[in-house]
Amino acid sequence: MTVDLSLNYFALFGLPCQFNIDETALDCAWHALQAEVHPDRHAHQPDDVRRAAMQQATRVNEAYATLKKPLARAQYLLELAGGIDAQRLNANTVASEYLFEQLEWREAVEETRRANDADGLEQLALRLQIQTDAILTQLAEQLGPRRDFNAAADTTQRLMFLDKLRRQIDDALAAIDT
Amino acid sequence: MALLQIAEPDAPTAAPPKHRLAVGIDLGTTHSLVATVKNGIAVCLTDEQGRALMPSVVHYRSDNGIDVGFDAQNARVTDPRNTIVSVKRFMGRGTKDVPHIEAMPYVFEETPGMLRLRTVQGSKSPVEISADLLRALHTRAEAHFGSELTDAVITVPAYFDDAQRQATRDAARLAGLNVLRLLNEPTAAAVAYGLDNAAEGVYAVFDLGGGTFDLSILKLTHGVFEVLATNGDTALGGDDFDHRLYCWALDNAHISPPSDEDARRLQMAVRAAKELLTLSEEAPLRLRLASGEEIDLPLNRADFFDMTRPLVQKTLAPVKRTLRDAGLAPADIKGVVMVGGASRMPHVQRAVAEFFGQEPLTNLDPDKVVALGAAIQANVLAGNRQTDEQWLLLDVIPLSLGLETMGGLSEKIIPRNTTLPVARAQEFTTFKDGQTAMSFHVVQGERELVSDCRSLARFELRGIPPMAAGAARVRVTFQVDADGLLSVSAREANTGKETGIHVKPSYGLTDNEIADMLRAGIESANADLAARALREQQVEAERLLEAYAQALATDGDLLNGHERAAIDALVTRLRQAAAQQDPSAIADSIAALSRATEDFAARRMNRSVRAALAGHNIDELQHLQP
Numbered sequence: 001m002t003v004d005l006s007l008n009y010f011a012l013f014g015l016p017c018q019f020n021i022d023e024t025a026l027d028c029a030w031h032a033l034q035a036e037v038h039p040d041r042h043a044h045q046p047d048d049v050r051r052a053a054m055q056q057a058t059r060v061n062e063a064y065a066t067l068k069k070p071l072a073r074a075q076y077l078l079e080l081a082g083g084i085d086a087q088r089l090n091a092n093t094v095a096s097e098y099l100f101e102q103l104e105w106r107e108a109v110e111e112t113r114r115a116n117d118a119d120g121l122e123q124l125a126l127r128l129q130i131q132t133d134a135i136l137t138q139l140a141e142q143l144g145p146r147r148d149f150n151a152a153a154d155t156t157q158r159l160m161f162l163d164k165l166r167r168q169i170d171d172a173l174a175a176i177d178t
Numbered sequence: 179m180a181l182l183q184i185a186e187p188d189a190p191t192a193a194p195p196k197h198r199l200a201v202g203i204d205l206g207t208t209h210s211l212v213a214t215v216k217n218g219i220a221v222c223l224t225d226e227q228g229r230a231l232m233p234s235v236v237h238y239r240s241d242n243g244i245d246v247g248f249d250a251q252n253a254r255v256t257d258p259r260n261t262i263v264s265v266k267r268f269m270g271r272g273t274k275d276v277p278h279i280e281a282m283p284y285v286f287e288e289t290p291g292m293l294r295l296r297t298v299q300g301s302k303s304p305v306e307i308s309a310d311l312l313r314a315l316h317t318r319a320e321a322h323f324g325s326e327l328t329d330a331v332i333t334v335p336a337y338f339d340d341a342q343r344q345a346t347r348d349a350a351r352l353a354g355l356n357v358l359r360l361l362n363e364p365t366a367a368a369v370a371y372g373l374d375n376a377a378e379g380v381y382a383v384f385d386l387g388g389g390t391f392d393l394s395i396l397k398l399t400h401g402v403f404e405v406l407a408t409n410g411d412t413a414l415g416g417d418d419f420d421h422r423l424y425c426w427a428l429d430n431a432h433i434s435p436p437s438d439e440d441a442r443r444l445q446m447a448v449r450a451a452k453e454l455l456t457l458s459e460e461a462p463l464r465l466r467l468a469s470g471e472e473i474d475l476p477l478n479r480a481d482f483f484d485m486t487r488p489l490v491q492k493t494l495a496p497v498k499r500t501l502r503d504a505g506l507a508p509a510d511i512k513g514v515v516m517v518g519g520a521s522r523m524p525h526v527q528r529a530v531a532e533f534f535g536q537e538p539l540t541n542l543d544p545d546k547v548v549a550l551g552a553a554i555q556a557n558v559l560a561g562n563r564q565t566d567e568q569w570l571l572l573d574v575i576p577l578s579l580g581l582e583t584m585g586g587l588s589e590k591i592i593p594r595n596t597t598l599p600v601a602r603a604q605e606f607t608t609f610k611d612g613q614t615a616m617s618f619h620v621v622q623g624e625r626e627l628v629s630d631c632r633s634l635a636r637f638e639l640r641g642i643p644p645m646a647a648g649a650a651r652v653r654v655t656f657q658v659d660a661d662g663l664l665s666v667s668a669r670e671a672n673t674g675k676e677t678g679i680h681v682k683p684s685y686g687l688t689d690n691e692i693a694d695m696l697r698a699g700i701e702s703a704n705a706d707l708a709a710r711a712l713r714e715q716q717v718e719a720e721r722l723l724e725a726y727a728q729a730l731a732t733d734g735d736l737l738n739g740h741e742r743a744a745i746d747a748l749v750t751r752l753r754q755a756a757a758q759q760d761p762s763a764i765a766d767s768i769a770a771l772s773r774a775t776e777d778f779a780a781r782r783m784n785r786s787v788r789a790a791l792a793g794h795n796i797d798e799l800q801h802l803q804p
Contacts, residue, residue, distance in 0.1 A: 031402045035570050036786040039599065039660045043358050044198065044561035046722045048776040049729075052783045054659060058599045065596065170502055171624075177495040 008080060009063035019077060019143040021067060030064045070136050071163050074143065074156045081149045102161055109165060113172040121176075125169050132162050200329040200358065200560035201319050202366070202552025205308060205346065207266040207389030207415060208519065210234050211546060212315040213553035214322075215562070220370070220550040223322050231545060232318075234388075236310045237261040238299040246314040254446065258283035258438040260297045264417055265311070267389045268293055268304035269349075270341030277413050278421050283438035292345065305345050309352035316353055328356040328717075331556040333548050335390040336362035337410030337496075337576045339622045340634050340664050347661070358559040360661040363387070364394035365405060365573055366551030367517040371542060372398050373554065373569070379512035380406070382500075384530055384538065385548075386493060387518035389415040393496050395504045395511070401569040407503035407595045408576050409496035416452075416520035419486050423448040423477075426485055427463055431473045440467045455479050456522050483525045490529045497533060503595050514538040519545055572597050575658055582619035582628045591656055594624065601657040605671065608652075612644040616652060620664070639668050715764040719756040722768055723749065726775060729782060736781045745774050 010017040013029040035041070037056035042049050066072045105128075112120040135158055142152035201223075204211045209231040213222045222230035229248070237250035238260045245253065253261040262284070267276055273286050273293045285296040294301045312332075320327050332355070334346050343360055350357045364383035371377065377398050385392040392410040396403055424445055428436070436444065447465045454461035455477075463475040501508065514530055516538045521527070530538045558568055574595045580588035581604070591602050606616060616639045623631030642650050651671035658664050726749065737745070752767040 027399075031399070031404075031570065033787060034572060035402075035568075036789070037783060038570060038572075040359065040555075040559060040571060041568070043559035044721075044725075046725050046772050046775070046779075048772045049725070049779040049783075052776070052779045054599050054657075056783050056787065057660075058601045058657070061597045061600055173502065174495075174499050174624075177498050 009066050009076065012060070012063050013067065015067070017077075017080070019070075019073060019140045021073070023068075026064070026067055030060065033060045070139075071156070071159050074139055074152065074159065077143050078149060078153055078156060081143075098158055105161075105165055109168055109172070113168075116176055118173060118176050121169050121173050125166065125173075128162055128166055128169070132159070132166075135159050135162065197562055198329060198560040199319075199323050199325065199327045200331070200553075200556035200562070201315075201327065202331045202333070202361075202549050202554070202556045203312065203315055203355075204333050204363070204366075204549035204552060205266065205311060205349075206234055206548075207264050207387055207417065208234055209388070209545065210311055210315060211549035212319050213546070213549040214319065215553050215557040220553045220557075222546055222549055223318055225318060232311075232314065233263075234265065234311055235261060235263050236265070236307050238297040238302070240298045242299060244299075244310055246310055255439055255442045258442045259285065260299075262295060262297075262302075262307050264389055265304050265307045267413065267417070268295075269308065270339070270343075270345040271304075275413070277418070281421065281424070281441065283441060292341075305349045306352065308346070308349035312350055312353035312355060316355060328354065329358050329556065329560055330355045331359045331361050331366075331552045331559065332357055333361050333363045333366050333552050335385075335387070335410060335412055336364050336392040336394050336405075336408040336573075337390070337412050338662075339412075339577055339632055340579075340662070341632065342412065343662050347663070357661075358556055360663075361552055361555055361571075362392070362394065362405075362408070362573055362662075363390075363548045364392045364408070364517065365396070365403065365571060366549075366555065367515060367542075367547045368394070368396045368398070368403055368551070369554055369569070369571065370547045370551035371515050371539070372396075372403060374542070377513070380506065380510055382497075382511045382514045382534070383517055384493075384497075384514055384521060385410075385517040386520040386526060387415050388520065389413070389417050391415060391493055391496065393493075393500045395500055395506065402572065403569065404572040404597075405574045405595075406506070407500045408574060409500040409503070410576070411492065411496060414489070414492055415518075416449075418489055419452055419520065419523070420445060420449050422486050422489065423452060423482065427473075427475060430475055433467070433473075437468060443467065444473075451477055452482065452523075455482050456524060479524075487525070490526055493526070494529065494533060508534045511536075515542075516540050517544050517547055573660070573662075574598060575600065575662055577622045577632075578624055579634075579656060579658070579664065580621050580623075580628075580631065582621060586628045587626055588621050588623070588628050588631050592658060598662060599657070599659050601655055603653050603655045606652045606654060607648050608642065608645065608650045609647055611647050613647070613650070614642045614644055615640045616642065618654070618666075620656070620666070634664065635666075637666060642670055643672075645672075711761040712759060712764075715761040715768070716756055719752055719764050719768055722771060723752065723756075726771070729775075729778065733778075733782045733785060736785065737778060741778070745771070745778070748774050 008017065013026055013033070015021055015025060015029070034057060037053055037060060039050060039053045039057055042053040045053075066076050109124060112124060135155060139152060139155045139159065142148045142155055199214070201212050201214045211222050211230055211232065213220055224230050225232065225247075232247040233251055235247060235250040235254065237245040237253040237257065239245065250261055254263065270292060272291075273279055273288050276293070279286070287294040287296055287301060292303060292305070294303050295307070316327065330350065332346060332350050334343055338346070347357050347360060364385045367383050367385065368381065372381070378400075380395065380397050383392070383394045383396065385394075390410065390412045391414040392408065394408040395406045397406055427444055427448055428434075433440070433444075443465055447463055451461040451463050460476070460478045463473065463477050465473050467473065511534055514534050514536065516527065516530070521544050527538055527540070555571070557563065574597055575592060576594060578590045578594045579592040580590045583589045591604060592600055608616065617636065618639070619628065619636050620634045621628050621631035622634050625631055639652060639654075642652060649672070652668055653671050654666065654668045656664060656666055726745075734742070748767070748771040752764070752771050755763045755767040758764075
């Protein structure tokens with residue numbers, strides 16, 4: 001398929017290509033596009049139309065998921081900015097200055113998890129959120145006015161680490177619930 | 179030169195689309211229902227006695243007859259082994275997956291994939307038994323309409339995995355239904371509730387049915403029903419409350435292993451007692467066993483609540499997980515919609531009220547709301563509504579999809595709660611020189627170990643061009659459609675060569691098995707196979723011609739003269755074929771026409787995307803900022 005599949009995700013939703021986005025505008029544009037292409041809108045049509053609808057709806061959802069989450073959005077912007085392949089960023093490698101900090105985080109989560117301490121995990125999740133917010137502000141600077149993509153790549157890597165930690169905390173909390 | 183559209187006398191004209199018959203079916207663990215939209219209002223279709231609910235019971239008689247629903251109820255006691263209840267709990271499941279299987283009066287067969295039941299009419303798959311339930315509802319609907327019906331929306335628990343969904347769709351195919359959509363039960367309920375109450379905001383749907391539990395959180399905005407997260411337990415429902423009561427009764431009445439017949443009597447008695455306790459404080463358990471012995475056990479509400487409290491607690495774990503996945507707190511929820519017969523139990527309602535800090539919404543019939551929502555959606559999917567009065571359902575995949583990697587670990591490819599449809603591509607390479615095949619194992623579930631997840635399929639890629647180790651790049655795409663069903667395709671990236679995929683489903687039936695069952699079913703019903711095939715093809719041809727005529731009327735300008743002439747020739751060919759009696763000739767013409775219009779369809783879709791974009795340019799979107 002031609003035109004729309006070559007649009008970048010920001011253009012697909014009619015949004016400016018930048019890290020800080022208007023989430024309400026993104027949601028509205030997503031709904032408007034899905035209202036056209038969602039397979040439910042074409043359920044009574046022949047196979048060829050239904051196939052095209054599924055492909056388009058899939059693409060629109062992928063674009064939305066990428067822009068909706070700050071981490072995926074940052075990775076995507078780095079990719080667009082030229083050559084920093086998000087796949088190659090790795091949550092386990094990090095600049096040495098943050099190594100110690102990450103070690104501490106990992107130990108804290110591991111200990112609290114082993115103690116089955118739900119409140120402790122909730123506390124950690126809260127602290128993690130505060131640090132994540134700070135990093136996002138920094139990232140918006142680097143990807144925005146400063147256009148310092150190398151620094152942004154490092155920051156994104158730190159964000160990936162925090163994101164992974166967040167998922168570990170969630171899994172641990174879910175395990176305690178059950 | 180611009181092309182003028184001149185309608186030939188026999189050319190397709192864009193007549194207003196006909197009203198198509200379509201139903202919504204709630205295929206429940208204890209009861210099933212069929213509903214449709216009549217004069218703009220969703221109604222449940224009733225049997226001759228005016229009953230909407232059909233017990234989900236099938237009796238296979240020794241004289242080869244099959245009774246379904248109320249007609250099969252009495253046989254539950256007299257012929258328990260051949261009278262199947264709660265078959266939904268067996269869909270896409272092996273014997274090890276089913277709780278309390280030891281208390282069931284059936285003869286199970288452990289076959290690879292799904293379990294089977296040995297009956298007087300031979301070995302039956304849960305798919306075939308469910309198809310018998312669906313056939314009864316299909317017949318009920320056709321009697322109402324006085325004409326043939328094929329299109330249906332079938333509801334499934336939101337937390338059903340791929341194997342359970344596939345099994346449900348197979349059952350519908352066996353029952354001669356064209357499945358417009360598999361719709362998640364809580365989503366169907368939200369549609370019925372949301373449209374009825376013009377609801378906006380974030381709602382939770384708490385759906386405790388006979389055998390399954392779902393909790394979905396949805397955001398309702400201007401006609402969009404967006405599922406934010408879902409969780410549940412496909413082996414938790416009213417049946418488990420019955421079982422708890424049943425075990426208590428066995429202990430207290432000092433009955434040690436009961437006969438199948440007595441077990442069934444007792445099961446029916448405890449269910450009646452449970453239902454009575456929703457209305458009254460006391461429900462003594464009284465019944466007479468086959469031996470003539472009388473049982474009379476005092477039972478009150480407090481006793482029942484005490485013994486089933488752990489089950490109520492069990493519903494709260496998925497509730498918490500859903501909220502966490504949606505990034506919400508209980509106070510963010512505007513209303514909690516209660517669905518499913520078991521949600522009537524007062525201690526369930528109290529637990530929900532305490533957790534969310536508000537009284538749950540119980541102003542709709544928890545038994546019917548799912549079928550009504552499905553009917554409303556079926557009506558839309560059949561194309562019976564104008565585009566501007568449609569709404570949009572954005573649902574999610576309930577359980578993560580993963581691939582087995584080294585060490586028996588699951589690597590997540592598509593995480594749970596991703597909006598559907600979704601596709602993810604992953605690249606793999608060969609580790610030996612000249613390697614031409616690779617094998618994969620797809621699993622579903624949240625656990626790290628593959629052995630703790632559900633195995634969906636093992637497949638092999640063959641025909642990879644021989645290259646040095648690590649040189650071949652095979653791109654495997656996992657596509658999950660709006661029904662939550664997975665399909666896999668693969669391509670070698672260097673050569674672009676489509677690699678052959680051989681999928682062996684771990685659970686569920688192969689297409690050949692379905693074809694065999696269909697054939698057997700049709701033959702035993704003594705139906706005229708050829709006439710049926712011809713009719714189906716003719717209907718399909720009519721559908722395609724109508725759709726194409728409509729497409730031409732709105733977007734005919736997207737085709738140039740050559741393209742239009744080529745397609746028109748195929749239209750003529752199809753119209754001629756449809757007038758003849760050869761189903762395979764019609765099928766060929768249908769295939770030729772839809773291949774030829776594929777590109778046209780893609781262009782039209784692009785046009786509508788552009789139109790949608792044009793309606794939301796950046797300036798306008800910025801006005802929407804809060």
